[in-house]
Amino acid sequence: MFEGFVNPGLVIGTSLAAVPLLIHLLNRQRHKPLAWGAMRFVIAAYRKTRRRVQLENLLLLLLRMGVVALLALCVARPFVGADGGLALLTEARQDVVLVVDASASMGYREDVETIFERSLRRATSFLEKLDGPRGDRVQLIVMGGTPRALGWGDPSKALALIPTLSPGAERADLAATLGKVLAICEEDASGTGSSHVQVRVLCDLQQDLFASLRGTLSAEDSSINLEGEQAAEGSGSEPLARQHLDKLQELGVHVIVEDHGPAPTHPANLSIQSVRTLNQPIGEKARVQVVVQVANHGTSPRPAERVSLSVNGNKLPVAQVDIPPLGRAEALFSFQAETPGAQALLAQLEGDRLSVDDRRAAVIMVPPAISVLVVNGAPSTDLDKDGVGYLLMALEPLRGGDGPGNTLSAPFAAREIAPADLLASSLDLRDYDVIVLAGVASLPEFAVQALTERVASGASLIFAMGSRLADLEGTNARLFGADGSGLLPAELVQKRSTSRRGRYWRVAQFDETHPALSFFAEERWMPLLTEVPIYSFVESRPLEDARVLARLDDEGQSPLLVERAFDQGRVYLWTTSFQREWTDIAASPNTLVPLVHEWIVHAGSRNESSREARPAESLGLVLHAFPRSPQLVRPDGTGRPLAEEPVQQADGRWRLATLTPSDTALPGLYKVQLEGAPAEPLAIALDPRESELERIPPAALNGLHPALSLAKADGGTSGDKPVAPRRGELWRWLALAALAFLVAESVWGARLGRRRRMTA
Template identity: 30%
Template sequence: MSLLAPLMLLGLLGLGLPLLAHLRGREEPKRVRFAGLRFLGASDEVVTQRRRVRDGLLLLLRLALLLLLVLALTRPVSTGDARVAVLGEPHDAVLLLDASFSMNLARDGVSLRSASEDAAAAILEALPPGSRVGLVTTDPGGPRRELGADPERVRAAIAEWVAAAPRAGAWTLESGLPRAVALLRQAGEGQPGAAGRRVVYAIGDFTGRGLASLPPTAAADIPVLPVAASGRLDDPPPVPEHMSLESASWVPAREIDPRAVRISGAVRRHGGAGERGLAVLLRVDGEVAARVEVVAPADGLAAFEFTHIGAGVGPTPASVELAELADDPLPGDEARHLWLTGEDNVEVAIVNGDPSEMRAHDEVYFLATALAASASARRLRIHSLAPDQLAARLRDGDRLADVDVLVLANLRAPAEDIAPALRERVAAGMGLWISVGDRVEAGAYNERLGELLPLLLREPLVVGTAPGRNEAHSEGVAPPDLTHPIFLGLQGELGLLGTRTRRVFLLEPDPSRGAEVALSFTSGAPALISRPFGRGRVALLTTSIDRDWSDLPLRPGFVPLAERVLSWLDTGHPGAAAGQIVAGEPRRIAADGPVTVHTPDGRELVLPPERAGEAVLRDTYLPGHYRVTRGDATPLTFAVQRDPGESDTRNVAPRPPSRDGDQVLAAALHPRWRPLVLLAAALLLAETLLRARRRNQ
């Protein structure tokens, strides 16, 4: 316990005032004349003054009242667990609050989101006089407060935001830095802070997407100071045990029945000790269809599998749920939602641009082998096309309507006359995967398909070479970007560590294209890059999928990589990855007119097309089953899931705060004077009632 205004203790000297008032507050004696007094002679008066305290109970009430008021004015606080580094000079500050789903984790009944309110109060209390403070959250739709000298504005906004149960997306704490910097820049134009210093105080948890995602600076002149929502930066608190559904997917099981599907997945147990039994439920169309018991090891996975017979031709809503987890400290990640259907084949056409009788050098041998061994093999129907066959089909007016995903493997370049038809087919919803190699002509690709490429091609490069040097080196593959939809649900490394690549294709940087890097080389160069194009999607691999440039196809991670890329490129099937999106991810809907979206909570949202042939649903924060009606067109179904990466609450050490200039450490402070004020008000009421009673006696 400490005092923010210790000098107010001088007010205790005022405790003598009630005592003095009670000693001097005697009633004046009344003179009573009677006849016998006239026979007494005059003499000197003997004055006897005796002081004694009158109304002892009333005096005690007044002394206690004055004592409580003085203590309340000293503003006593208790120190919390979190410690924050605060600049010791006046400055402009923005509080950046983590709004992601992982902040719902509760410790001792208090969620990290609620604890962040106390951490923010600690910063506001410790800011030097003359500072200005603003507020943003990682949620783009969260509260935003401009910089101002009154911290109560920010405190009230945070309290209102926490009480309103904010929507929980999958934002990293780092993703909110641009908005914080913009707020500081905007406030600094024309009215800089007293000292011209600017700081971002980022409040979050110890996860890899929380404090560990923060860089040391938000800009060249704006340091980022991490603040733990709960605990201390140098001593993270233990993570309470909780359960989550890691994954759930399905494939047709026609060997059992034409309408049978096999549903499999995994349960993850975070923390704990020993083994724990769990019940997993399969719910089909709202009814419990099956139940299976699994045993989850400490901090590990437990696999499950269901076989369901009865999936019709049309999509049927289904969910996999964990049962009997009412006390889980991170509620909301115990279910995964699916759409089941008896017919869900994905037609994949692979164009081999460099066939060879030697399997190790055949362009598509490893890819075909990987897809045959994948878990989605029963759903995939793979067809091989020669380059001239592809050209012939497109020239004859066949728009590849029966192809869901087209793979161009080391193809020199599509012919100039068929390129427009290929672009139209991708814009209409077909997925396109391009892998490079010795035969690829960058100029021809850029000229004919540049409109849909994630980035324009430059030229191939032998890794590690430089002018004047002949020796070549190899380059590895970095861990995948787990925030990319291709790797939705992946935990940790994909299985590509140790990959060695000798040649890669360089790309032309162009931020305006909106391309996303899913996989990079250790040098930072893109290895797998993607981009939406119209209703379809495009993925570009900047090395080969045979042994000519890389040993990538020999790695154990090549099979899940190929499966994930093809599933993400397929946008037309409810069982595919394209039918599963993360909460908060916009859903693009192919439509020529208004569409109606039926949400899991019973709402009907009417969306007009934002541009020709496409409507966009952005309100996807509620997990569950969504159905889209589009006039006379076939209804569209998709499911929204919690990002499983948000359930990974393992402590990851953040970067230490960057100390620049005069800084002081301020403890997270919890005000304790409010109860004193309430108790003083109660004593004042008691003192009033007691005086009224004495007056009436």
């Protein structure tokens, strides 16, 4: 009879109809028969009227039970469909879920209004047609990175919220939005298997919005967590958005998508896609090369477009680029970082129809010079025989010309000591990022313990062979452990040498992906590493968890460079030496300089936490010194104190409280002001996919899923897909019936009472 109830939980109230019956039965049990002299005359009279009295009492009882049951049903608000037997008695009403796309692309301006403003105008027109007093309800959902549901309510309440909405800078999450819609429809179905909720999505028909409905997810994208809901894991699983649409289709719900976007398939738009560095700047006066990539999303060429870049508020000379249709171009900028630390970058284009992607903020880190402690196990006045002479030359500051003051950068701060100096009380190994043991013959136990503690806390240790390192067994005993507890990443076996005039060895293979050797991966630079002679090396047996980065071309493919993680630090084994008698690499600056620079930069790098995030994403900040009175300042000048207590990490750095999505809603440059210290910059950058305004063709949208229906901007539906029918409620008729029962009960009860008094 009924298809369902608006308030199904209140249907249980109909059980209260049994209360009058229980009262009647309890009253009967309270009377005990008592015989007396004239009882036989009363019984004789009662037997004549018993049948009529019972019927009168039963009718009165049924009226009272009917009043309670009808009132309970009235509150539960049952409804029937258009084809139901009681359809003529119903009062039609609608439950609508209205989804408004508030992603960054909706800020595209066409004529005098943006796409978002056009959608709000349509939402207002649609809501004004709903009838709150009749029982129409609306759920307004703002679709962004995290969809916001504003709750079921009267259409007038939703109308009041419309003027307060504005487009964000986030990428819309269709899967998460459909998940909320599905939860609403399942609640509406309440076990009936069907829902009459009407779902409308007001958007710009951007292809990226519906990308999650195409094909299958890769293994890394197939696990999506949405409010406790987990997508099926594994390569090739169905996208979560499609799973939600499948379930909506099972409930009989169709999602009507209204197109409010611009007319062209590829709307004209320029955007800054990325801001990145070409090099790894280190130390004071480091030269930084920055590439700003600009994309043309339209079908017309854009010649001589001006691109500007500001560094820490200082504007660099403007660059011009020619951008082909649907293509990209890069603008190159260069500046000198006077001091190490975070550098705040802001790239800009001249404004166009979508202003949010004409600016892009970035933060790059210029770390201080890497401190290198070089322990020379074979000092000599002869450069060719000195254990670290060529190494120290490679670590010298880069210069731009002759004479003082022409230093371009100083990425390394190297200090040379003798092995005995490791025992000096004035030496603090915590001051050094990289420690090089070059041909050190022996180390006292105290020095080994100090080195172990420093590497475990995050430093890198490089072992290099040398002419004075003859006791390999003793070195293994002090520094190698088969269980991985020692500092050496491989067991030293024996030294192998050949005459410089005879056969020599070369690098046969190396890990081209490793940062220390990736420079030589290019074909033009590869011979600098693979063709240089090596005359002596030490055979070794690496541990299982060690990584061999380079091997020689001897019969055993002996390791040349081995790397292994050691707690928070890293250890390396260089099985040859930095002395020229061992290898010509030492005296070949074209090989030694890039090898040493890339190697030491990688070994001395510290895992810096990212200072960039997407809008409305959480972001943390890690500082080297204790932050006093931190204050967040947003791009619009507003801010708040970061009152949460900073937490010190194991490496000695301090982590500030994580910025919440509400803190990072705006794209641009942020800063954390500190008492007694320079401000620390952060960057919130738009997802580049929001700049891709290419629109999905109507036929393609209709073919994505049977539960999707395309509608025009005025709400007219295209195609032959059904729309959720208007369902009718019976609560007014039930209320009238309850009132009629109540009146009948009162009249009938009064009549019975009056007649029985007269009879008595």
